[in-house]
Amino acid sequence: MKYIKIIFSVLLSIILLSSCSISKKEIKGKPVIAVSILPQKYFVEQIAGDLVNVEVIVKPGSNPATYSPTSSQMMTLAEAKLYFSIGVPFEKIWLGKIAKNNPNLKIIATQKGISLRNMESYKDFKKISKKTNLKNSQKDPHIWLSPELVEIQAKNIANALIAFDPKNKNLYLNNLNKFTAKLIQLHQIIKTKFSKTSHRTFLVFHPSWGYFANEFGLTQIPIQFEGKTPTSIQMEDIISFAQKNDIKTIFIQKQFNKKIAQSIAEQIGGKVLSIDPLAEDYYNNLINIADKMCKEMN
Numbered sequence: 001m002k003y004i005k006i007i008f009s010v011l012l013s014i015i016l017l018s019s020c021s022i023s024k025k026e027i028k029g030k031p032v033i034a035v036s037i038l039p040q041k042y043f044v045e046q047i048a049g050d051l052v053n054v055e056v057i058v059k060p061g062s063n064p065a066t067y068s069p070t071s072s073q074m075m076t077l078a079e080a081k082l083y084f085s086i087g088v089p090f091e092k093i094w095l096g097k098i099a100k101n102n103p104n105l106k107i108i109a110t111q112k113g114i115s116l117r118n119m120e121s122y123k124d125f126k127k128i129s130k131k132t133n134l135k136n137s138q139k140d141p142h143i144w145l146s147p148e149l150v151e152i153q154a155k156n157i158a159n160a161l162i163a164f165d166p167k168n169k170n171l172y173l174n175n176l177n178k179f180t181a182k183l184i185q186l187h188q189i190i191k192t193k194f195s196k197t198s199h200r201t202f203l204v205f206h207p208s209w210g211y212f213a214n215e216f217g218l219t220q221i222p223i224q225f226e227g228k229t230p231t232s233i234q235m236e237d238i239i240s241f242a243q244k245n246d247i248k249t250i251f252i253q254k255q256f257n258k259k260i261a262q263s264i265a266e267q268i269g270g271k272v273l274s275i276d277p278l279a280e281d282y283y284n285n286l287i288n289i290a291d292k293m294c295k296e297m298n
Contacts, residue, residue, distance in 0.1 A: 031164075034080040036088050037064055038280040039144045040110070040153075044084065046179040047158050047172055051165070055080065057090075061254070064088035064278070074101055082164055083107045084157060087116075087141040108160040110153040114143055117214065120207050120222055145277055146211035147187040147286070154179050186283055190290045191216055199297040203242055205252040205261045208277045216290075223250070229260060242268045249296040251275050 033052045035041055041054045048054075055076050058064045067090045069077070077083070077098050083105055085091050099105060119140040143149045158176040162169045194216045202209075207222035223230055223238055230238065241247075248270035250261045261272045275292060279285035 031082070032076065032080040034077055034083040034105075036084070036086050036091060037144070038278055039282045040084055040086060042280055042282040043110075043144075043150065043154055043179075044157055046182070047154060047175045048161055049171070049175060051168060051171075052161075058088070058278070060278070060280075063256075064090055066090065069094060069098075074098070077105070078102045080105055082160060084110050084160070086144065086153070087111045087139075089141065106160070106164070108156060110156045111141075111143055112156055113152050114149055116140060116143070117210055120210065120220070140207070140210050142208045142277065143211055144282070145209060145286070146215045147183045147190070148215055149211055150282075151180055151183050154183070182283065186286060187215070189287060193290045193294050194218065197294050197297045199246070201245060201247065202293060202297060203238075203247050203250050205250060205256055208253060209251075212286075221247075223261065223264065224256075235260075235264065239264060239267050242270070249273050251293070251296075253277055 030051065030053045032055055033044055033048070034055045034057060035044060036056075037058050038056050038060065041056050044052065044054050055073075057069055057073060057077075058067045065088070078101055080102065081104075083095075083098065085095060085107055087109070095107060099107060116139040119138050143153065154176055158172050161172045165172075200217060201219045201221060202213075203221050203223070205223050207220060207224070209218075209220045212218070213220045221238075221241065242264070248268065250265050250270065250272050252258055252261045252272055252274055254274045254276050258272050258274075265272050273292060273296065275289045276285065277289075
């Protein structure tokens with residue numbers, strides 16, 4: 001009898017938990033919109049407001065290059081109406097599986113209309129400094145780090161929302177206009193900050209900041225490429241380059257191990273500074289990162 005009571009209590013708990021998780025999405029009657037990374041959540045909410053529930057697949061602290069959705073996320077995606085992709089690596093493996101799991105899901109490529117740049121390798125940094133074109137390189141997916149390119153992504157998001165929910169077209173268009181104005185303001189704020197810097201080159205662990213650098217007249221020099229650790233010869237070249245160009249800071253995103261960057265920083269008498277390209281508060285995060293970079297590049 002004792003065991004029956006225990007089993008009954010466990011079953012009751014499961015039922016209660018299940019009923020609590022019958023998602024707030026269903027209770028509120030809002031459609032579920034899925035996105036790959038946190039900045040996209042910010043973009044969608046700027047345009048859709050509180051008309052939708054946004055589910056982010058790559059959770060804080062995770063790497064979109066290697067992420068695998070959990071079983072609970074796959075269940076959530078089964079009820080999603082729209083999925084806004086952005087071109088990060090995990091999508092190549094998982095978008096097909098997600099679509100198969102939810103045949104009614106409409107996947108919208110927010111990178112549509114954007115010309116992707118090649119992602120630099122450290123091996124090419126001398127070519128970069130000479131402004132030569134890089135060939136046979138993989139395409140850079142970090143398009144959200146350019147406010148100007150986010151304007152294109154925002155239009156793609158707004159158009160998809162209007163097609164999905166035409167009765168709220170005016171709201172989406174008004175919010176798109178407000179968000180576009182905000183992005184233009186963000187561009188101008190950051191441009192003004194960098195106009196006062198004495199250096200235009202910065203050293204990064206992973207080459208996430210190419211579009212950002214292009215927009216604001218900077219050059220990123222990456223240590224890592226395609227997840228590969230630099231060889232000892234490359235390490236020596238990086239250290240020599242940093243010393244010759246008076247670079248004392250290595251910027252690294254928190255999703256990566258600091259060990260190699262720390263080793264290089266010690267040899268150039270510098271430091272490693274964390275910046276997060278995947279933070280949800282896109283507007284303020286980009287301003288804070290610009291402030292950090294400007295401080296270190298002066």
